[in-house]
Amino acid sequence: MKNNQQKEFIKLYDPIHNQLFGFCRAISGNVQDAEDLMQDTVLTAIEGFKKLRDKSAFKSYLFSVACNLNKMKARRKKFRAEFNKQELMQLSDSSKNPESLVDFQIIHEKMLKLPARMAETLVLFHICDMSLEDISKIQGGSLSGVKLRLKRGRKKLLSMLNSPSEMKKALLFLTI
Amino acid sequence: MNYSEKDIDRFFERFKQLPNNYQLDKIHELIKRFPSDVPRSEPFPKSFKFYFAMTTFIMALLTSLFFLFNTNDKQTLQTSENKEQAQAVSPDYEKIPKDSSVNNERSAIDNAFQQSQLKDQQVESVEGDGPNSFNKSQPTKKSTKNRSGIVNDNNQRPGVTLQGGKNEMSCDWPSDTIVDGSKLEVLLSNDELSKLGFMINETGVYYKNRFRNKTACFHDRFEDGDGEMTNLTKSPNQNNKKEHYSTHDFYPVFMTDFLYHPGLAVDGNPEVFGVRRDTLVPVRIQARILGNSDTDIIMWFIPTPNFFNALPAKYRHLHPIYSCLRAIKKRTGRSEIVRFRQKSLIRITQFVEPDKETLLQLGFEFDNDKIIYKQRGKTCFFMVTISKFSQSIHVKDEEVIAQDPDLNLVFLSDTVGRQNIKWACRSSTDKNKHNRRNFEKLHDLLVPVKLRKQNYPDLLSKDLIFWFEPSEALFNALPSDLGERIKQEYESIVSEPNSRKENSSSCTFFETCRSTLHLDAMRLFPNPAQDQLSLHFNLHKEQFGSISLLTMGGIRVKELLSDAIIFPGKNTYEFDISGVPSGIYLLSIMTSEGFKTQRVIVQK
Known part of the structure; x- marks a missing residue:
């Protein structure tokens, strides 16, 4: 890669670094996997950067790469949705309430169990603060599709959070 | 706990506030290290020959491994x-x-x-x-x-x-x-x-x-x-x-x-x-x-x-x-x-626990290291020998007596109803007579005589229960007051419910008396009943229990009151039994302190 291309890439990348890391962390569940995903995304993005004609679409391009890599990893089952306790440590500064920390963990775990596309939509919209148009460009599909995924994702997440687990059901049957 | 939409929003908000640990410098370094104009990874060789050779090699390797394992x-x-x-x-x-x-x-x-x-x-x-x-x-x-x-x-x-x-x-x-x-x-x-x-x-x-x-x-x-x-x-x-x-x-x-x-x-x-x-x-x-x-x-x-x-x-x-x-x-x-x-197959808690003298009268013999009980059976004469280390029954073949024995020992079990002893009378009828199924059926009306280990520590390894058939000989062999009490109980049980006198006798020694719950002034009417059944009783203290209708075989037909608190004092219940077919049933009142059954006839 030529120096001017590197500079251009860095110039475009820097403003969205935090957003990308937030996305990777939310979608992969823990910091180590998020960092791996970040690095893979950046390297893959650099490779294809030359072919990117419209540099204004860089953000969509970068997030599309991240989404595709995430899907590939999930497909290969190399990805483990495991919540990192470090996250809780980081949160503990802002919240002293242990219950809310547990809630945070539970909601995150449940979110990771949503269908990948649905979880991505939720993360891109709520955590990366992307517009619906941007999300539709990243994920493909129509604007209404994104809206639908967003609505259904929240609904499903809520129902998952409030439904008793299979083991809870088993417990009801088994206990004296 | 129930989650709401607010909780989800709060989660996203808090996630956004998480600090970014991944330094931007690391990415810059990564970008700068990226080799210029050189592909990051070698593309796969697309030569067909290469793929073919590789596939063949792997197949050969797998086949040889397979054969190696099989041999x-x-x-x-x-x-x-x-x-x-x-x-x-x-x-x-x-x-x-x-x-x-x-x-x-x-x-x-x-x-x-x-x-x-x-x-x-x-x-x-x-x-x-x-x-x-x-x-x-x-x-x-x-x-x-x-x-x-x-x-x-x-x-x-x-x-x-x-x-x-x-x-x-x-x-x-x-x-x-x-x-x-x-x-x-x-x-x-x-x-x-x-x-x-x-x-x-x-x-x-x-x-x-x-x-x-x-x-x-x-x-x-x-x-x-x-x-x-x-x-x-x-x-x-x-x-x-x-x-x-x-x-x-x-x-x-x-x-x-x-x-x-x-x-x-x-x-x-x-x-x-x-x-x-x-x-x-x-x-x-x-x-x-x-x-x-x-x-x-x-x-x-x-x-x-x-x-x-x-x-x-x-x-x-x-x-x-x-x-x-x-x-x-x-x-x-x-x-x-x-x-x-x-x-446990046995639910009663009170047994006849005679002293050594009474046991001798019942025919038990105490040796130095064993207890012997001999009995004339209908088809054989057998001897039960119990020591600390073993229990056995021996048959004496020389005497086969046709007449009824005076005392009839029917079962010998431990405190939960298991019979660890094989009855020696080998005819198939006798063998079946002492099996578990018959024990469950018959022991209700047998007199349980218990020998405690603590009374005979050198002779018994555990408590044993000898189940005798109720007979005049047994009642006479027991101490007079005890024998009379058991006789009364037995007669009360075998008599028709209508002919029983109110509170004429307690019922404690027989397994059939496992209705251990004592309810004062219990009235169940009408009996025979058609669609409605009334139950009145007094309870001396609060208990947790349920009332159900069982068949004579013990199968629950209808739960009339399930897991409720039964308060002390006078209790009155009206049950709808319109869906219950005609027949003879048992009304079972089960509480934390025991249970009581009462026969009910349903006539449509």
Whole structure:
């Protein structure tokens, strides 16, 4: 890669670094996997950067790469949705309430169990603060599709959070 | 707790506030290190020849490996497999000292097993059970068979499952969970037992497993007249060629009777049964399958993944449940997470406990080291000999008396109703007369005479109950007041309910008096009833209970009042029995202090 291309890439990348890391962390569940995903995304993005004609679409391009890599990893089952306790440590500064920390963990775990596309939509919209148009460009599909995924994702997440687990059901049957 | 949309919004807000630990400089460095105009990775060579050569090479390698494995001695394979499986169950398997004495080895194995359980728990406390998850009983398409023929889902190593799939299941049971053990019981047919390693044919039921240098053996031969059933033992019966070896990584470690009282153990000793049974799976072998037992027996298996895979689909949901139980056991250290209600065939608490003089009058003889009871039977004359170490019944063939005996000993049981003694009168009618089924039927109206171990410590190893047929001879042999009381009770029980005098006698000694609940001024009317039934009674203190209508055979027809608080004082209930067909029923009032039954006739 030529120096001017590197500079251009860095110039475009820097403003969205935090957003990308937030996305990777939310979608992969823990910091180590998020960092791996970040690095893979950046390297893959650099490779294809030359072919990117419209540099204004860089953000969509970068997030599309991240989404595709995430899907590939999930497909290969190399990805483990495991919540990192470090996250809780980081949160503990802002919240002293242990219950809310547990809630945070539970909601995150449940979110990771949503269908990948649905979880991505939720993360891109709520955590990366992307517009619906941007999300539709990243994920493909129509604007209404994104809206639908967003609505259904929240609904499903809520129902998952409030439904008793299979083991809870088993417990009801088994206990004296 | 119920979550709302606000909680989800709060989660996203807080996620956004998480600090970014990933320095931007690292990315800059990564970008700068990226080689200019050089592809990051070599593209795959697309030459057809290269692909062909590679494929051929891999195929040849796999084929040679396959043949290499097949030519090896089968026994060696099984041994190594056992070792692998042992290590899967117990990673400390290798650490067990092989040259130590049997007892040391036993304890070492026990320790290793316990350690492995702890380690498994560590794994399983965070594991997701994948395709084995609750209600996902059917194996997935990726299931393969291992060498022992057991389906192993997703080629997972036994004892370890992948974490994180869609079917991930965590144990969210509270620490104070108590599980009803009867719901964990596994009831299997002949074919299903065969999959666990049992061999069932026309000659008997056989089981033998060698695993982790241990042998679990059991056989029940059906031979006419001389059939026998062994306890679950560690050493095989060398003479029995019909036994076969199973090489599964699971085997029964305890065998108990149907009342959950421990018998002999293969792994560990019966004393630790109470501690370990929470994590063992009870497999009930029905009496109809067995030849020499009139009662069901229960084999307690070590739950390994292969064990659950060998079970029918309807029982595979037990896998995550047992993982959960082990996790709770590890977390809390509790010993009775699963409660197996200690069953007993006998429910009365009051027995006739005569002194030595009375026992002598009843015909008991006390020797230095044994108690002897002789009795004339209808077909034989037998002698019961009881010592601290054994109980036996001998037949005296010389006297066969046709007339009725004065005293008739019908059963001899322990305090839960088990008869550990084989009745020697060998005619088929006599043999059947003393089996469990008859005991359950008949002992209601027999007089239980109890000999306590504490009264005869040198002669008895446990409390024994002699069940006598009520007769004038028995009543006369007992002390006058006791004999008279029992006689009155007996007459009161056998008389028709209508002819009984109100509160004429108590009822305590007979099993049929197990209605231990005393209700004052109990009235049940109308009787016969049609659509409506009224029940009035007084209770002296508050109790928790239920009222139901049972058939004479004890099957519940209708629950009239379920798990409610019955207050002290006068209680009046009106029950609708319009849906109950005509017949004779028992109204059963069960409370925390006992229960009472009353006969009801329903006439439409």
